[in-house]
Amino acid sequence: MIFSRDIPIKKRVQVCIVGGGPAGCAGALAAARNGANVFLAEAHTCLGGLGTAGGVPLFMTFSDGINFVADGIGREVLERMNAEDIASPMVNSINPEILKRLYEQMLLEAEVEFTFMTELIGVEVNDNKVTYAIFNSKSGLFAVMADVFIDCTGDGDLAARAGADFMFGDDNNAVMPSTLTSAWSGINWEKFRKSGANPRKILFEAFDDGIFRNNDPHHTGINQTGRTLGGGNMGHLFDLNPLDEKSLTDGLIEGRRQAVEFERYYKEYIPGYENVELTGTASLLGIRESRRIVGDYVLNLEDYKARQVFDDEIGRYSYPIDIHPATTSQKDQNEFERLMKSLQYQSGESYGIPYRILTVKGFNNLLTAGRCISADRYLQSSIRVMPGCFITGQAAGVAASLANASGDIRGIDVSELQHKLKKLGAFLPYIE
Numbered sequence: 325m326i327f328s329r330d331i332p333i334k335k336r337v338q339v340c341i342v343g344g345g346p347a348g349c350a351g352a353l354a355a356a357r358n359g360a361n362v363f364l365a366e367a368h369t370c371l372g373g374l375g376t377a378g379g380v381p382l383f384m385t386f387s388d389g390i391n392f393v394a395d396g397i398g399r400e401v402l403e404r405m406n407a408e409d410i411a412s413p414m415v416n417s418i419n420p421e422i423l424k425r426l427y428e429q430m431l432l433e434a435e436v437e438f439t440f441m442t443e444l445i446g447v448e449v450n451d452n453k454v455t456y457a458i459f460n461s462k463s464g465l466f467a468v469m470a471d472v473f474i475d476c477t478g479d480g481d482l483a484a485r486a487g488a489d490f491m492f493g494d495d496n497n498a499v500m501p502s503t504l505t506s507a508w509s510g511i512n513w514e515k516f517r518k519s520g521a522n523p524r525k526i527l528f529e530a531f532d533d534g535i536f537r538n539n540d541p542h543h544t545g546i547n548q549t550g551r552t553l554g555g556g557n558m559g560h561l562f563d564l565n566p567l568d569e570k571s572l573t574d575g576l577i578e579g580r581r582q583a584v585e586f587e588r589y590y591k592e593y594i595p596g597y598e599n600v601e602l603t604g605t606a607s608l609l610g611i612r613e614s615r616r617i618v619g620d621y622v623l624n625l626e627d628y629k630a631r632q633v634f635d636d637e638i639g640r641y642s643y644p645i646d647i648h649p650a651t652t653s654q655k656d657q658n659e660f661e662r663l664m665k666s667l668q669y670q671s672g673e674s675y676g677i678p679y680r681i682l683t684v685k686g687f688n689n690l691l692t693a694g695r696c697i698s699a700d701r702y703l704q705s706s707i708r709v710m711p712g713c714f715i716t717g718q719a720a721g722v723a724a725s726l727a728n729a730s731g732d733i734r735g736i737d738v739s740e741l742q743h744k745l746k747k748l749g750a751f752l753p754y755i756e
């Protein structure tokens with residue numbers, strides 16, 4: 325079947341960003357602050373992606389133990405969020421309502437134009453250039469024309485629809501399990517902390533008591549996000565295909581069932597949780613791994629091990645290799661822990677992130693940032709966390725703003741890009 329329509333070209337901008345998660349927000353802010361006019365399209369109803377609508381309750385580390393490696397926009401988001409979030413004692417924990425408003429405020433201040441409920445559904449390509457991105461919205465279909473496009477969809481929708489090559493999962497096309505996060509209230513954090521209880525260990529008693537339908541030993545738990553509030557990053561949805569709506573639907577249904585089991589577990593087994601209530605599951609399913617769009621270089625495990633330095637690096641990062649096991653077996657769990665621990669860096673160590681992993685192979689004006697960048701599974705499992713996404717997002721945004729009117733992302737002066745990033749605060753110790 326061929327579907328064709330005449331649709332309006334609603335916008336002509338320098339930079340069009342698809343996806344308003346941490347990568348998309350950082351990209352939009354960096355590009356706009358560097359003088360570009362920017363349109364950002366977000367399919368959901370708020371900015372922040374998995375860090376807000378996805379209910380991920382905390383930012384992973386911004387530091388390598390010594391240096392603040394996710395500096396620049398990452399630091400600004402963290403500091404401005406903490407200035408407003410006086411209820412939570414943890415610097416990295418996220419109150420999603422505060423973070424949603426903060427991203428909106430920051431993008432409005434930078435004069436980034438953005439719309440919600442605006443989903444990319446198609447891409448027009450001409451001579452290795454993306455010419456139009458096509459969106460569905462309440463007003464109908466419309467097209468956006470831009471010099472440079474940045475794919476920050478997490479799933480690589482823009483690049484894949486343009487025809488870019490992508491990698492997906494392991495040799496059997498299996499990706500890391502997903503998680504439907506959950507929000508909790510009524511937790512007595514003081515009592516919980518004083519008790520010294522470890523929900524990861526007590527879990528095994530609940531397994532013996534038959535509390536869960538599926539005994540999953542990989543339990544990350546609930547993080548404090550407010551005075552009595554908690555964000556639950558727990559439960560895994562196995563064999564879920566993030567590119568298939570039926571699989572996603574099944575995952576959401578299963579995630580909501582798991583949340584009820586966790587409510588019983590915490591209430592009955594964990595001190596301080598006697599009055600806990602499930603206030604809701606996230607509106608956006610937590611996908612850890614989806615398409616990895618092939619760029620001019622694929623950042624990989626050997627680079628991680630070598631603490632690699634690149635001439636064209638746009639930042640450095642240090643979070644460990646964190647590939648969640650694909651099953652609940654203790655063997656897979658042990659292998660996960662072995663890999664994570666054996667490859668963990670010492671304080672002050674980091675790997676370089678070359679600009680070439682953001683430039684989509686075969687396309688003149690298409691960049692990626694965030695969790696769909698060009699990396700093998702090992703590296704993706706490190707750089708996918710939000711501070712990593714701020715690093716790649718801000719670099720893609722500055723690069724896009726430096727491209728000429730034909731959007732030539734490889735024609736930019738990489739040294740100028742690096743110096744602009746350094747001015748933002750980016751951690752680039754090897755760049756003069």
Ligand SMILES: Cc1cc2nc3c(=O)[nH]c(=O)nc-3n(C[C@H](O)[C@H](O)[C@H](O)COP(=O)(O)OP(=O)(O)OC[C@H]3O[C@@H](n4cnc5c(N)ncnc54)[C@H](O)[C@@H]3O)c2cc1C
Nearest residue numbers: 343345346347367373374384444478503610611694695710
């Ligand atoms: C369960 C779970 C727990 C995690 N825990 C942590 C943690 O503790 N700390 C941490 O730092 N990181 C954590 N992460 C990782 C981190 O949250 C994500 O990898 C990160 O948010 C990715 O950022 P992003 O901007 O690339 O994509 P996302 O955050 O996924 O944002 C992508 C945005 O694009 C939009 N979008 C998608 N497709 C389209 C389309 N076709 N058209 C328009 N818009 C579209 C989406 O609605 C979304 O808002 C976790 C991830 C998961 C799944």
